[in-house]
Amino acid sequence: MSKFTSPDLMKLNNKKRILEIIYKQKNIYRAQIAEMTTMSNQTITNLVKELLREGLVKEVTMEKKSKGRNPMALSINDSMNHVIGIELSVNGMKLGLYDLALNNKREINVSSDHSNLESLKENIENLRLFSGSNKILGIAISVEGIVDELSGLVIKAKDTGFDRVNLKAELAYFDIPVQIRNDVNMLAETDSERHNNRNYMLVKIDRGIGAAFVLNGKIHRSDNNAAGEFGHTSVFTLGNKRLCRCGKKGCLTTETSMTALESKLGLNIGQMASMVEKNEPEIMEVVEETAEYISQPLSNIVTVLDLNKIILTGSVVTTFGDYFEKKLHEKLFEKLNAWGSFNEVETLGQYNMSDRSARCAVESYFTVSNFDIEE
Numbered sequence: 225m226s227k228f229t230s231p232d233l234m235k236l237n238n239k240k241r242i243l244e245i246i247y248k249q250k251n252i253y254r255a256q257i258a259e260m261t262t263m264s265n266q267t268i269t270n271l272v273k274e275l276l277r278e279g280l281v282k283e284v285t286m287e288k289k290s291k292g293r294n295p296m297a298l299s300i301n302d303s304m305n306h307v308i309g310i311e312l313s314v315n316g317m318k319l320g321l322y323d324l325a326l327n328n329k330r331e332i333n334v335s336s337d338h339s340n341l342e343s344l345k346e347n348i349e350n351l352r353l354f355s356g357s358n359k360i361l362g363i364a365i366s367v368e369g370i371v372d373e374l375s376g377l378v379i380k381a382k383d384t385g386f387d388r389v390n391l392k393a394e395l396a397y398f399d400i401p402v403q404i405r406n407d408v409n410m411l412a413e414t415d416s417e418r419h420n421n422r423n424y425m426l427v428k429i430d431r432g433i434g435a436a437f438v439l440n441g442k443i444h445r446s447d448n449n450a451a452g453e454f455g456h457t458s459v460f461t462l463g464n465k466r467l468c469r470c471g472k473k474g475c476l477t478t479e480t481s482m483t484a485l486e487s488k489l490g491l492n493i494g495q496m497a498s499m500v501e502k503n504e505p506e507i508m509e510v511v512e513e514t515a516e517y518i519s520q521p522l523s524n525i526v527t528v529l530d531l532n533k534i535i536l537t538g539s540v541v542t543t544f545g546d547y548f549e550k551k552l553h554e555k556l557f558e559k560l561n562a563w564g565s566f567n568e569v570e571t572l573g574q575y576n577m578s579d580r581s582a583r584c585a586v587e588s589y590f591t592v593s594n595f596d597i598e599e
């Protein structure tokens with residue numbers, strides 16, 4: 225059974241194509257849509273009528289440019305449609321209800337002790353009720369761990385309360401499209417607009433260490449969903465190697481993650497931050513040493529993939545501050561030859577993961593290739 229033979233499906237695809245054009249072009253006239261597609265004017269008029277009735281699209285009056293009657297332009301009905309953005313991390317759960325312009329309408333925070341599937345379902349229902357007659361077009365969930373984006377299965381996300389849970393299956397009864405992403409991939413995916421770069425890497429150095437790769441302008445996704453497990457690159461190959469929770473010895477994360485640093489130094493984040501602020505030699509040495517350790521696998525990846533840029537984020541980066549970024553920059557350049565494209569290290573400061581998830585939900589809804597088309 226071919227999915228392209230059904231007239232209903234063709235109509236659905238045409239409608240989604242129109243919706244995508246209106247979303248991407250902002251204010252656009254029906255005639256311009258016709259020029260951009262192979263659809264007839266009549267088909268566009270009919271489908272737009274349906275989109276208007278469904279409240280997804282609205283008519284807007286553009287500035288009058290000539291005499292006579294001006295046609296109405298079309299734009300997405302931002303305020304009457306919502307999405308839900310969710311972050312699932314070791315620190316707990318954060319949910320936000322947003323309109324399509326990404327204005328936050330309501331936020332719910334759940335501590336890690338109460339972060340579980342039951343509470344997730346309950347809180348999605350709370351946001352759905354709060355949304356009232358507005359339609360919820362999508363839910364996107366960022367998970368601190370390894371996920372299968374296609375099936376929705378959380379493959380590995382220890383300490384989040386969602387390890388081995390299939391989120392798409394569990395939330396299917398809401399009848400709302402659900403997107404699920406690894407947190408670092410979600411960050412990279414929702415950050416790419418900002419960059420002209422088509423080849424870069426985003427590294428999160430936090431309680432764990434993860435990375436996302438944007439290659440030729442697209443997020444790199446691997447067969448086993450484990451691409452970007454940068455923390456488990458082998459760095460410490462000689463001497464007294466620590467056992468990693470992945471089962472190997474000498475992984476980068478065993479010395480340079482925030483968890484490793486806390487246990488190694490017997491200090492918490494706040495204590496480290498205040499020592500860095502005072503430039504205490506003891507901590508500055510650790511900052512430099514951490515930059516050296518991380519620069520080793522990082523420079524190899526940059527060389528092999530010929531990346532332009534590295535974006536750093538995570539609690540180690542923010543706690544160690546400018547000095548860390550400076551040292552990492554220096555140490556990377558020491559290890560790179562002149563043939564490559566690499567030119568900068570950038571730090572990504574504060575961000576809100578439920579905002580990012582909401583952006584992903586909106587983008588996914590309005591991008592034809594991302595639609596879940598049922599046969």
Ligand SMILES: [Zn+2]
Binds near residue numbers: 468470472475
């Ligand atoms: Zn490991």
